[in-house]
Amino acid sequence: MTGEFTISLFMVSDWGVGTGRGASGYVDRLVQREEQSSALAPAPPVVPAKTLVGVWRDSCELAAYALDSGFVGVWHAWVRYLFGGQYALASRTPEAANRTSSPAALTLDGPLRLPGRLSEVLRERPHVALATTFRKPGVAVDPRTGGAEEGMLRFEEMARNGVTLEGRARIDGFDKLDEAQREAAVALLDAGARLLERIGGKRRRGPGRCRMTLDGPGVSPEWTPPPPDGVPPPPGGPRHEVADRPEPAGTAGPGWERVELLVTVEQPVLVAATVLGNVVRGADHLPGWCLMPEVARRLGGGAHALVRTGDLVVTAAFPVSPSGAGTLPVPRVLVHEKNADGTVIGNQMAEGGPSRGKPYREGYLVPEGPERYTVVTPAGTVRMHNTIQDDLQRPTREVGGVYVYRALATGTVLRAEVRVRTGTLDDGWARRLAGRWRIGRSAKDDYGKIQVTATPVSAPAGVPPAGGRGDGELRMWLLSGLLVRDRRLRPSMDPRDVARALERAFAKAGAPGVRLEPVTGTEERPTSTTTGRGVTSALGEQRTDSWHRGWNLPRPTLYGLAQGSCLTFTVKDGALTPEVLAEVRAAGVGERRAEGFGQVEFDHHVLLCPVDASPSVSPVPAGPAGPVEPLAPDEKGHREARVFERATWRAEIHRACERIRADPASRARVVPARVSGTQLNALRRIVRGLPSGRAESELLWLTRDKAGRPSWPKEAVTALRRLLTDPDTVWELLELPQDRLVVTRDGIESLRAELRHEAVRVLTDSCLAAHVRDEATSTGTGSER
Template identity: 60%
Template sequence: MNVELELLMLSDWRVGTGTGVPGYADRLVQREAGDASTAPAAPIVPAKTLIGVWRDSCELAAHALDSGPSGIWHDWLDFLFGGQYSADRRHAVRPAALALDGALRLPGRLPELLRTRPEVAWAATFRKPGVAIDPRTGTAEAGMLRFEEMARAGVTLTGRARIRGFDELDQDQRHAAVGLLAAGARLLERIGGKRRRGSGRCRLTLRGVEPDFAVLARADIAPPPAAMPYRVADRPAPVPVPGGREWECAELVITVEQPVLAAATVQGNLVRGEAFIPGWCLMPEVARRLGGPAHALVRTGDLLVTAATPQSRGGVRTLPVPKAFVHAKGTKGVVAGNRMAGDAAVGKSYREGHVVPEGEEAGTVVSPDFTLRMHNTIRDDIQRPSRDVGGVYIYKALAGSVLRAEVRVRSDLLEPGWQKRLTGRWRVGRSAKDDYGQVRVEARPGAMPSGSPKSMRGMSSGSSTEEGHSATPGGAHGEGNLLRVWLLSELLVRDSRLRFSIDPGDVGRALEQALARAGASGVTLSPVTEQQDGRIAVALGAHRTESWHRGWGLPRPTLYGLAAGSCLTFEVSGGPISPEVLDEVRIAGVGERRAEGFGQVEIDHDLLLRSVGDMPAQGVSYGEPASDVWPEPIRQGEGGHAEGRIFERAAWRVEIHRTCEAVMAACDRRAEILPVEVTPTQLNGLREVVREPSMERARNRLAWLTRIKAGRPSWPRKKAETLADLLDHPDRIWTLLGLPEERLTVTADGAAALRTELHDEAVRVLLTACLAAHSRERAEGDAE
């Protein structure tokens, strides 16, 4: 069930990032992910923040309804929001049924429009000064002045939530779940930082549901479902028998809509995700969407999912950078040399990254974007972050990228058109119930991988072809019976004692078994480790994969193997090895857990023996080109119109003050407004004019001030008419100021409405600024 959320901010608010910008603010508000080089993104309320305060409100309601710290309503609380962290690991933490589709954001097209209007985007927030108070003296401490960024009040942020498994609940259970959420929403009054000091007052409204608050007064409340969140079949489905060795393929184009935290590595309080999405992270969603025999095909290895890697600017799927490539320090985007091709360049081996394997961009290293977000876990009794319950931690997640993966299955084992079932929105990776993990997937039929066009895959060891080269792998390069293997994913193999191994000999035995399964029995592979003709034969890296079993709520065993990008060389004896056999190995993989994307290899790829001189000189950073087309402004009645008007008004006021300062600094422009022939006392009378509460009273007072009176200098008639015209004519002030109205508005009727609304304020600001500058200039002249 989907629930529309509306969060109305009744006061200025802030949900901080935990960071600051020197010279601007010590604490920044949380904003949408994306490029902020031209304009800051729109402020948001992260889903984690809303979930936290919403749970606190529901805990308060549950405590009142149960008359204590436990009871049926606390069971519903755990069902909706999940179990909490506990040092007691004897019981698995229950997953939450309530999930949010990302952060709460400004409605409609307003966030996109703010990216094209920097002046309006900056006006969405303001800086608020603060100091630290010495508890002994009660005065401000020296050197403790700070500036905090605050978002403006009056805006409504929208989002969407859903209760997983809601359709499986009976009527009484549905009323109880919705009733508790609605009661918690009524009790939620503040959110974000400084909420105990006046900031963050809000009102949360649930749309799309009609809560029955009478259920809260009932004594016979239906309990929530049992804690086991996943159903397990009594017996597995039968395994289909493949009719041949042919494969079908679906290419997945994955657009990251929310940051994805996949294959995360914990380093202190930093949780660092990978620059790609592993196949084992995509496999559960693939099997669920395909259904039927898909789970059985996974067990037999007849269905597999490759890792989703970033695509290049040209839309080409990238592969892990070979460990044989080196780069200069601090310049990972440029390949400095290929040690397998004999390049003498000195540099560091690539530990991560992806390279374009073919086409005009071949050899170009692609770097996707990441986002850093700080989070914390609040301890209930002290209401502050504490290490006991998680404390402060940082997520570094993949953001704003397009990735490509493949789903491969034996032919005729799934119904025709099975690729279409994979299209849609997925939730993948860690923390996928709130701010992370939402991606848009487009599935389409794809071509099966084949060998490099320059590789020669012959029939047997020592045989020859018409070209005069050895027909064994590697023969196209004139180097005898050599087989070069490039790992496209982590490889899991075991030694003689069944331990995970990274020894090239164990890799060779696993590859022999893969060749035998593909139809090339009797092939023997001997690892080559010595350097030949200035070329290295092997470049290895190790990798540990840590994952979590959601069904059990426990960590999985560590998977230790060779890292993606590792390069190995083997000497081949025996045979024959046909091209079809090598293609089968490329598709099906090598080693263990191949269905989850482990063990993907490329054999004798041309890129491994290409010198860096034949590659592009510079790498490219992943990113979509900026568009110069401005979107249409928001029309009245469209979502985001009211919020856009708040930001426009603030932007216009900032620009009015800035322009008036420029006018007061220019003597010639100031002289067009103020008459210098009258006395200072008469000029000071203008201050009383602009202080009048209405323009009607200001015009009457100006007429009285500029009237002819005996005994004093008369006002120049032309200057008096200019001042009167400034008060009377609605467009005179805007012509004089010349504001860039197009850049200061995001609504269609914004310019016309703000011209009328801010006319009186603009006149007062301009005259006050000119009078202050004139008085200062005259005082300086008298002092000289």
């Protein structure tokens, strides 16, 4: 039995989950939206999974307090099992402070979104997409005077009510629970969902009222708790276990089987995070150590044995260029102009390399042609979050406070490779790698979902033998971090220790007699070494910190050379054949090669050739996609679409009325001239009474000839009668772009019928107000401001 649930959140009132920032000159507080949007239409608002998990946990804690009659009990244990551990404050018990954090069994499949195809259709209709939110003004009240403070007017963006947002959640390990444990888990989640009444910002002041419902295994229309005496505790122990003795793998043959992984980011991915104050900055690629656990889990028990022996290698996933070509970490011997790091201007390792320019420290190399390259950096997304302290109900430093995540953006495409020794796994093992993965930090809610496709590929062509220039030198380019140790087993960046690691790798690959000597300058440990021929090495350091999910503890820090570093060695003894170099390129160098460390290139043409510094040609962007079909009346999301369509039409009606009232000729088609103000006020009363069924008779009574007053113009009476009785007249006057104001098939017909009387009232009132103002101005009885 799968533990997957469908979440429905109906918004009773206007709502909004803030981003923590505003737009200068537009609004002071923006709402969270979907990642993907078009160039013209804003993305629709969403409820982030982090926000929902926070308020859902509070509701479940409230239910657990009532069921346990206190703060301790089996239901509180279920809250911890489902939602994971929390920060332990010093004011709590010592046992809680020393307890390690536990992972959450409840995982949400991203934020709650509008149902069906509605988000996709809105991207093609900017007018309707703009109506998904509105701006609400507010002020700060002076506590002394009770009035508005000077200069404290603000505008906040709010999403419209009356819509239902949907999402999916699952309980990891649900099939391993017994029947009683499943009932307890579902009962607690259902109780918390029924108690959840508000969500988002300003929810204690009116916005954010909602109704949450679950649909899934064990959820019933009426909530019934399990028997008080029969509630079992949640399972204990870690949920990420690996056998001490993995299954043995098959006999390894010569060569490697290779599978290319094409990774598409569906939610922002945060991996290899670097913490700078309250900013958590993720890597701009997916390291191999982040992908390797999921690869081993999908391949089965034998894969764990291959990882330990180095017969399974998972390389890092680097971004794909806009043209679809693969990229590699930019070597640090390439340079660029200051403040213009997109185009490579020179190669300091090549003969006659430039003496000016700034070396690259990050980015990925894209070949644009012979001796011409461009460096690109994948897009990132920045999101602000906070952790609420329960007793104070606001973010505090003790529980994490306000923090910012910078992660790989949605839509990023990356490419990695899985290499396995020939014959060690059964045929068809590549198919098990395809599918949807969740990786990285905070993968239980808004981050970490990727789509992976696996394709077997052949080995690349052999590389030229060492000493491609005929000078007996070997030039190495690091495609990932390199971990080596010195003679005292300390992490090292010394090129001499790298040379010893290379010699061991060559010996294992079939060249035991190779002896290497690093080409360095006079300094003992330089970061950039030059000779008469140019730069021979350019080094950078890299520190890797990660988390062990099985132990719920941080892993040891890994310190070594950074990807993109370049070194040059002199081959003193032995011969390096293309087969030996290809084997080392596939297997890697140094420690932890199975996790993608130690990936290298030898005598690559990027290092050997000069660079053409002429401007490159930008790729031609892809054409727009085909039109999206509007929503059918029986399709999911139709009711929510009508809410946005109605708001769009009302805004366009008011905009058209403003245009008509400003033009006296257009206004005369609605409000006749030479009619007294008393008569016009009576016309306003008739229009405001629509639809009463007596509008035509009341208009005839009003416009009848009567002694002592001017007669109504006959053409004006005819026009007003058509405006009040004919269903098409008001729309002819307003001239709305109706095709651009709907996202449903029946939107035009339904909204014309629904909003016709409202449109007549707004048009008449607007024209009457402008007519009275002009009359007062022309006769001198009014004043202008």
